[in-house]
Amino acid sequence: MRTPIVAGNWKMNKNLSETKSLLSELTSVSLPSNVEVVVAPSFVVLESAVNTTSNSQVAVAAQNVNAAANGAFTGETSLNMLQSIGVNQVILGHSERRDIYGETDEIINEKVLQSIEAGFRVIFCFGEQLSERKDGSHFEVVSKQLSSGLKGVTAEQMSQVVLAYEPVWAIGTGETASPEQAQEMHAHIRSFLSDAYSAEVASGVRILYGGSVKPGNAKDLFANPDIDGGLIGGASLVASDFLAIVAAAE
Ligand code: PGA
Numbered sequence: 006m007r008t009p010i011v012a013g014n015w016k017m018n019k020n021l022s023e024t025k026s027l028l029s030e031l032t033s034v035s036l037p038s039n040v041e042v043v044v045a046p047s048f049v050v051l052e053s054a055v056n057t058t059s060n061s062q063v064a065v066a067a068q069n070v071n072a073a074a075n076g077a078f079t080g081e082t083s084l085n086m087l088q089s090i091g092v093n094q095v096i097l098g099h100s101e102r103r104d105i106y107g108e109t110d111e112i113i114n115e116k117v118l119q120s121i122e123a124g125f126r127v128i129f130c131f132g133e134q135l136s137e138r139k140d141g142s143h144f145e146v147v148s149k150q151l152s153s154g155l156k157g158v159t160a161e162q163m164s165q166v167v168l169a170y171e172p173v174w175a176i177g178t179g180e181t182a183s184p185e186q187a188q189e190m191h192a193h194i195r196s197f198l199s200d201a202y203s204a205e206v207a208s209g210v211r212i213l214y215g216g217s218v219k220p221g222n223a224k225d226l227f228a229n230p231d232i233d234g235g236l237i238g239g240a241s242l243v244a245s246d247f248l249a250i251v252a253a254a255e
Contacts, residue, residue: 007211009227009234009254010167012043012128013241014068014096014215024050025057030244032061037255040234043128044241045096048082052090059091066094066128069102072115084123094126096236098154100173110153117154121162128167128236129154130215135174143172144193151197160202168212169236170194175216177238184225184232187214191231220249227254 019027024046036042045066046054054065071081087095097120098113113129120127131150133143147170158166170190172182182190191212198207214226215236226232234254240246 007209007233008039008041010041010043010211010213011234011247011251011254012066012096012169012213012236013045013247014099014236014238015044015046015241016068016101016238017047018242019046019050021050021053024054027242027244028054028057028063031063031247032058034248036062036248036251038062040251040254042251043094045094051087051092055091064094065092066096066126067092068096068099070095070097070116070120070125072112072119084120084125087125088123093124094128095120096128096130096169098130098150100130100132100171100176104173110150113154114156117166118157121158121165124165126165126167128169128213130169130171130236132171132173132176132216138172138174143190147190147194148197151194152201155201160206163198163202163206163210166210168194168210169215170212171215171236173216177217179217181217181219181222181226182214184222184229187226188229188231191229195231218250220246220253223250223253 043064043066045068067087070084071078097116102108117127133146137143137146175181194212195207211233213234213236214232218235218237219240
């Protein structure tokens with residue numbers, strides 16, 4: 006059985022005191038032991054978040070990283086810097102990184118490869134645009150994002166990868182993929198993994214759904230056989246909502 010993961014992508018929200026207060030709410034309750042809980046706060050509060058969560062079931066991830074080891078990259082953060090403060094998980098390929106900051110499949114692939122090499126767990130995001138869903142190319146688009154983003158990742162290294170299917174039209178819009186639409190795509194992703202790697206890899210990789218997951222729809226989404234939890238944006242900023250979603254993954 007795959008252990009479900011519920012990960013909160015805080016995006017550019019929560020300053021230091023807000024981070025401490027949200028994390029104290031998350032760490033003061035007992036979480037279901039069979040769900041992995043991850044939060045991804047902003048870079049400036051990561052070290053504080055690592056310290057606040059150190060004796061808890063809540064793990065901390067970064068929202069991005071630079072693939073280079075070091076050097077003249079103004080405003081960027083390296084894998085080694087993250088490791089030095091105890092962070093060893095990173096979200097890569099989020100649609101906001103792709104669409105707003107111009108990250109291509111190639112840039113993301115380099116980040117994926119370097120992160121895996123450095124021992125990180127990668128939460129790799131991908132998903133189609135609304136126009137691609139409408140013209141029926143969504144399966145093809147997702148396959149292409151997977152083959153480009155995971156290029157060079159070995160079957161063994163796939164144990165360090167968590168996939169997050171996030172249809173762009175459902176992110177922050179309040180419009181969620183129906184449980185049937187999500188399950189259909191997750192089954193497609195698993196069959197992609199089976200072809201690209203093996204049935205064993207396909208059955209072991211956690212595939213999260215993301216895009217307007219809320220307490221009210223989480224259970225129906227997570228009940229599907231190929232949906233192994235969620236990547237949560239807006240609803241991860243409110244402790245009671247996030248905790249309800251974690252409970253729905255149990
Ligand atoms: P949302 O964001 O839950 O606010 O739609 C999800 C995400 O971007 O990861």
